[in-house]
Amino acid sequence: MHKSLSIYRRKLSHVCNLKPYKDTRWLMPNGNPTGLFVYNCVADQKVPVILSDPHIGTWYSCGPTVYDSAHIGHASCYVKLDIVQRILKSFFNIKLVTAMGITDIDDKIIKKGIETKTDFRTIAKQYEYEFWLDMSNLNIEKPSIITRVSEHIGSIEQFIKKIINSEMAYVTSDGSVYFDTSKFSSYGKLHKMQESGEPLDDFKKNKMDFALWKGKKPGEPSWPVSWGEGRPGWHIECSAMVSKVFGSQLDFHAGGVDLQFPHHENEEAQSCAFHNTLQWANYWIHVGHLHVKGDAKMSKSLRNTISISELLEKYSADTFRMACLMSNYRYPMEFSDQMMETAEQTLKNFKFFFKDVCVYVNNSNIQNGDYNDKLLDDLQKVEHQNLKFLKSDFDTASCINNLSNFISNTNKIIKADNNEYYPVPMILIADYVTTVLLNLGLTLKESKQDNVSGSIIDTLVDFRHTVRLNALTRKDKDLLNACDVVRDKLKAIKVQVNDSNQSSSWVYTR
Incomplete structure (x- = not known):
């Protein structure tokens, strides 16, 4: 070594x-x-x-x-x-x-x-x-x-033949072949406490012995081999x-x-x-x-x-x-509508974030952009933490939770009602989060039908946003109520709208 x-x-x-x-x-x-x-x-x-x-x-x-x-x-x-x-x-x-x-x-x-x-x-x-x-x-x-x-x-056949020749397996009178576990001292290394093996029959020497080959039975498909006709046992196939x-x-x-x-x-x-x-x-x-x-x-x-x-x-x-x-790959996962709704909401939060960043960086206000070192430092920390999580037995649950918290904190800056404007860090953050999710196998895509209807919804949400801002300025409760009705009707057809003073974004909820 x-x-x-x-x-x-x-x-x-x-x-x-x-x-x-x-x-x-x-x-x-x-x-x-x-x-x-x-x-x-x-x-x-x-x-x-x-x-x-x-x-x-x-x-x-x-x-x-x-x-x-x-x-x-x-x-x-x-x-x-x-x-x-x-x-x-x-x-x-x-x-x-x-x-x-x-x-x-x-x-x-x-x-x-x-x-x-x-x-x-x-x-x-x-x-x-x-x-x-x-x-x-x-x-x-x-x-x-x-x-x-x-x-x-x-x-x-060749695999079984070699094990038979090494006397680690034996052929029985019905043309089956069994692995002799009594001759393999390490048997049980993956599962320390075996209470039972395959059932004993008239041909097996030991309870834990298992079939490498099953002798031919009437009416079943079979293949001829050097020790008799039959078909493979389950375990030998993969090996x-x-x-x-x-x-x-x-x-x-x-x-x-x-x-x-x-x-x-x-x-x-x-x-x-x-x-x-x-x-x-x-x-x-x-x-x-x-x-x-x-x-x-x-x-x-x-x-x-x-x-x-x-x-x-x-x-x-x-x-x-x-x-x-959002679960650990090694542990049981309980399927329920509640579990799926939680996953769906988490996915929506990411999609909202990407749309909000797009609106934010294309802001037509006159202020100049800045880098914001703290945002860039936070991004670097999140990258380091996520790599650490994935190195430790593929801990995706911690990785997703870390990303969710990160976009939540970043969203506070996007939604802040002030003149701060950080387009470069926001693009870098959105690009990193998108890359991680895509690398984990998410597509983040809508269907072709959704893309067609999406342009119509874009127009409606933009119009509603303009009306809503006007109503807020005038403190027009009737108009605000009308905007709420539009939002609720969109939600009924699986379109969720997220409002802020700067913009309104939306995602499909199905």
């Missing part, structure tokens, strides 16, 4: 009050520190992100099992993973190569095919197409590489596909927290056995569940799901993303 890296690690443990790594089963990678810290379930603490190349990272996400439509529980997971990926790329200049696995052969897909009398491949293609359409509508970036189980049977794409070492492996055990635990075990290494994935990213009030989580089995198309009929993709940004 390089001497400077050894010194860095000792300082890191002292400054950040980290547990000694020798007492955990997480191994700090050799390479280049990025300055980022991320929670790792193996170490059970935030650990430094160290990459072989400080500007190149590999990332694999467990994708959907395509047997049904995706719901907003899936959406919250993939939106949050998209946010984390964008942070790595946009804020820390990491060239992230992303891959996602699609499970297109599985018990649930086979069952759906039998129930609907449809070929399993048709079922899988239909729901995969729908999934990518949903992801696009949520402004989730498509992965660089997409791997489908049905297209990698050969790689899966074989990731290894084919990224080799023996993976930087980031991501999915919902429900995948931590048994799926990710089993992936890590069989991949370490295949590559003869102590650690396969360096950083596990697990996203908390989306809950419906009163339920443990949103799931099809509980019949409490809301489809992504249903969500987008009521709220914009930006509003849902803002709700995700």
Whole structure:
């Protein structure tokens, strides 16, 4: 190990009050520190992100099992993973190569095919197409590489064969293959207390053993392999596909927290056995569940799901993303109209701010502009604080709160009834806030239909503002009441007006 890296690690443990790594089963990678810290379930603490190349990272996400439509529980997971990926790329200049696995052969897909009398491949293609359409509508970036189980049977066979040859797996009389957990001393590193494994059957040696390959059953699709006919087990799919794409070492492996055990635990075990290494994935990213009030989580089995198309009929993709940004990616998020309304109001506040800045800097008054060093100093502090938040396990909630407070304080200067005029700092502030929000995946756009009607609303709001100022000067209560009626009617059609002495601005509230 390089001497400077050894010194860095000792300082890191002292400054950040980290547990000694020798007492955990997480191994700090050799390479280049990025300055980022991320929670790792193996170490059970935030650990430094160290990459072989400080500007190149590999990332694999467990994708959907395509047997049904995706719901907003899936959406919250993939939106949050998209946010984390964008942070790595946009804020820390990491060239992230992303891959996602699609499970297109599985018990649930086979069952759906039998129930609907449809070929399993048709079922899988239909729901995969729908999934990518949903992801696009949520402004989730498509992965660089997409791997489908049905297209990698050969790689899966070779992967299993090597584990069998190393005597870490055994073939049973029905043509199935099981991983022998009793021969893997590190089993349980991701999830320390397993109370149960896959059910015991007539073929398994140990309760915690899991299927790498399932022997052929009547009426089910199967593929011929050297030890018999059948199909892949669930866990082996990701390991074989990731290894084919990224080799023996993976930087980031991501999915919902429900995948931590048994799926990710089993992936890590069989991949370490295949590559003869102590650690396969360096950083596990697990996203908390989306809950419906009163339920443990949103799931099809509980019949409490809301489809992504249903969500987008009521709220914009930006509003849902803002709700995700205002929560911690690792913890559960409770879905409710109140939560969405809070996110929508936060988004509106930013949009109001951008419009108010535009009006402010185009002020036709005769006073000369000034730089205002305090505003520029405050901007620099906010930039530094937000980078610090994002470095600490992608703390977007603190980042959004910090931005909200900043624009609120800046707005007081914009709305102040005096002759102060600071166009340059205001533009720099608006540009910074816009850049951060765009880099987090918000679009900040209105629809084409909204853009057409927007010009009409602009004219109406400007006219109302002129009338309102005239009424204030004359203290004409009837005219002021008429202005209030116009404002309330606009609100009824989802247009909110924000008044000040200098100007009136508006935003859509849907």
